[in-house]
Amino acid sequence: MSKRLRKIGVMTSGGDSPGMNAAIRAVVRACAYYHIDCVGYYRGFQGMINGESVELNARSVRNIINLGGTILQSARSKEFMTEEGRSRAAENLKKDEVDAMILIGGDGTFRGGLALSEEHGIQVMGVPGTIDNDIYGTNYTIGYDTALNTVVEAIDKIRDTASSHNRLFFVEVMGRDAGFIALTSGIGAGAEEILIPEENLGLERLLNSLEHSRRAGKTSSIVVVSEGDKIGKNVFELADYVRENLPYYDARVTVLGHIQRGGRPSCFDRVLASRLSVKAVELLLDGQKNLMVGLINNDIESCSLEKALKGKHTINKDLLRISEILST
Helix, strand or coil, rough: CCCCCCCCEEEECCCCCCCCHHHHHHHHHHHHHHHEEEEEECHHHHHHHCCCCCEEHHHHHCCCCCCCCCCCCCCCCCCHHHHHHHHHHHHHHHCCCCCCCEEEHHHHHHHHHHHHHHHCCCCEEEEEECCCCCCCCCCCCEEEHHHHHHHHHHHHHHHHHHHHHEEEEEEECCCCCCCCHHHHHHHHHEEEEEEEECEEHHHHHHHHHHHHHHHHHCCEEEEEECCCCCCCHHHHHHHHHHHCCCCCCCCEEEEHHHHHCCCCCCHHHHHHHHHHHHHHHHHHHCCCEEEEEECCCCCCEEEEHHHHHHHCCCCCCHHHHHHHCCCC
């Protein structure tokens, strides 16, 4: 294994996700193990532009594996979208004597890293951290499992109220462009219907399904709605439509929102973050660049950042089949 690198930088960018701190910790401690210096950049690419950096060592990341959010903070940077902004970022990396960067985030983070590499020759490595689980090249992203557990726990509590008052609850979860959270949590929480962007259920089919549930003796129902679902303009209009057409339903809406991003990461996310981040350091030491590390069938694999950005992580069709069977 080559040790030609002297210093590796690490940053978190885009939406935060539980497990990012575990990933930072693993990067820093892997660097320490291989006798490589490590520097962290606050607030993603914006912090890189502003020169907001901090030297990190094994002791400075103690007791963070269990924390949600990210100690390096996160931000989206419009300035980095300009050539001038990226040039300033590259200059600061050079000033800090950083040989390579590990970027923890989603597709926007990876696009920024790829541009930085292509324009300024920075060696970069991507670690997928997003609750949406919508990154190609990995079965699971850091934060997804924790978000699922948060959603299922919330729906379990909502169901108690739904059952007590014979109500229909529409529960909106995150997933503007992908329905992974809605589909998996919906099955785990026993939802009667699950609405996701990838499958257009249609308003009439939804009404028929709810009517069928009522005739089957169900006095309350839970419908999990991905925020990117295309049936209605939004979950509130969808609930209004059901009230108008099925007036015997007392329909309510709960938007879980950013509660899904927070909280202590699950054991799965902590281990996933640790495995991916150690591998990212080792790939950089092997002279690799512009790759993303991911988990495929419980093995750590890598693919090019370009492929990760162009590919599409598709919904599991078997889960769709199971959700339909179990909703009867």
